[in-house]
Amino acid sequence: MTEIHTPRLLLRRWHGDDVPFMADINADPRVMRWVGDGSVIDADTTAEDVERWEEEWDEEGFGLFAVELLGSGELIGFTGLSWTEFFPEDLPDVAIGWRLGSQFWGQGYASEAAHATLEFALQDRGLDRVVAVLRTGDKASENVARKLGMVPERETTHPVHDFPLTVHAIDLSEYQA
Ligand SMILES: CC(C)(COP(=O)(O)OP(=O)(O)OC[C@H]1O[C@@H](n2cnc3c(N)ncnc32)[C@H](O)[C@@H]1OP(=O)(O)O)[C@@H](O)C(=O)NCCC(=O)NCCS
Known part of the structure; x- marks a missing residue:
């Protein structure tokens, strides 16, 4: 069982009990503004997503x-x-x-969790490089990526929705410097 403790957070695999809480987060238009095409996600789709995220953990050895x-x-x-x-x-x-969830923004939780996730990727899982693919203009996410030491590398376009994306990246050597 993969779990990470940070000073204020526990990062862990998913339980069935998480679905209604994640569904509330996915139903909030403020949260979804910069995700995908900006549409909210309903409870049934959230349940399918959580199930798929668990399968990805089993297949890849990493996940959400x-x-x-x-x-x-x-x-x-x-x-x-x-x-x-x-x-x-x-x-x-x-x-x-x-x-x-929007009630948890502005308290440093996203950066605390993201730092632990990046360390997990580069040190525990042995990856050489991690990217963040962000909708151009998503200032809150750009701020998190910057605090992780990621740098904007190139612009691209979403293959389905056609809006601009910025790829931020960090290599293991940059992370260790
Ligand atoms: C992107 C997202 C996760 C960022 O969350 P966030 O709360 O703004 O991010 P952080 O954890 O970095 O916290 C931000 C602020 O909390 C403040 N803060 C308060 N207490 C803090 C503490 N103890 N430690 C650190 N920061 C603290 C800081 O001022 C920080 O801002 P700063 O970096 O300008 O100083 C959030 O906006 C979100 O969930 N958005 C919707 C989903 C989304 O858009 N995802 C990306 C698309 S794929």
Whole structure:
């Protein structure tokens, strides 16, 4: 069982009980503003997503962590890793991503979880490079990526929705410097 403790958070695999809490997060238009095409995600799709995220953990040895507040045990969202193989111009990269309930923004939780996730990727799982594929203009996510030491590398376009994306990246050597 993969679990990471940070000063304030527990990053862990998913439980069935997490689905309604993640569904509330996915139903919030403020949260979804910069995710995909900006549409909210319904509860049935959230349940399917959680099941798929668990399968990805089993297949890849990494995935999206459920992020829980230590103390209260509340599910506050996710940070984690996934393949970006939908970009036809690239070799697949492993991307870091994050999504927290809006009541948990502005407290440093996303960065705390993302730092632990990046360390897990580069040190525990032995990856050489991690990217963050962000919709251009998503300032909150750009801020998290910058604090991780990631740098904007190139612009691309979403293959389905056609909006601009910025690929941020960090290599193991940069992380260790
Ligand atoms: C992107 C997202 C995760 C960022 O969350 P966030 O709370 O803004 O990010 P952080 O954890 O970095 O915290 C931000 C602020 O908390 C403040 N903060 C308060 N207490 C803090 C503490 N103890 N430690 C650190 N920062 C603290 C800081 O001022 C920090 O801002 P700064 O970096 O300008 O100083 C959040 O906006 C989100 O979930 N968005 C919706 C999903 C999304 O868009 N995902 C990306 C698309 S794929």
